[in-house]
Amino acid sequence: MLLHKKIFIALGALSILSGCGFEPLYVERKPDEGWYYKGEFDTSIADEMEKIRVELIADRFGQLLRNDLLDSFTPKGIPSTPRYRLVVDNIDKQTVQQALRDDITATRERVRYKVDYYLYDNETNKQLVRGNSLAYVSYDILGNPYSTTFAQKKIEQNAADIIANDISLRIGAYFHSVMTKRGDPNTL
DSSP: OHHHHHHHHHHHHHHHHHHTTOOOSSSOOOTTTOOSOSSOOOOHHHHHHTTEEEOOOOHHHHHHHHHHHHHHHOTTOOOSSOSEEEEEEEEEEEEEEEEEOTTSOEEEEEEEEEEEEEEEETTTOOEEEEEEEEEEEEEEOOSSHHHHHHHHHHHHHHHHHHHHHHHHHHHHHHHHHHHHHHSOGGGO
16 A cells, blocks of 8 residues: 555656656657656767866865866866866855854854856857856854864865856756757757
8 A cells, every 4th residue: 555655646746747847857858759768868968068168267166166067067077179168257255154152253154155157159159158156055163273174164165066066957957958949969
């Protein structure tokens, strides 16, 4: 009985997702079969994302962010002839002290990172994607300065991970929308 209930819930969830227009990002849709899953994955979006060169980004946070983007876009290495160029700039870091003690010293800080990014086609120099990404992270200010410094570095890496994931998902969604409209990844 429990197995039937789980199957019913799974089918219900799939029908809700299909009704709202949900489409998996990295799988191939076969028009004659009408469903996505046949054990065959379409790698055209990942292949297109491997053609992105990530420009250098200033400061330590920019280095962390660029490394995460390189891992996401080009896991096999930097392309020798990139078709696209990703520019990330305007890194804005704002720190707000929270949880004040009686002597007005903070025990916690919340940090907001915001970056702007632009994806260009190298052949036409046309801007394809433009956006910004945010990450909110926080850490405790401890009595030991080493621990606080370690926490600051950890949240900086976490924020870079969050922003890199957001940017790669948005660019992947862009390629997905372009390829599903045109049908051929070579006509981008």
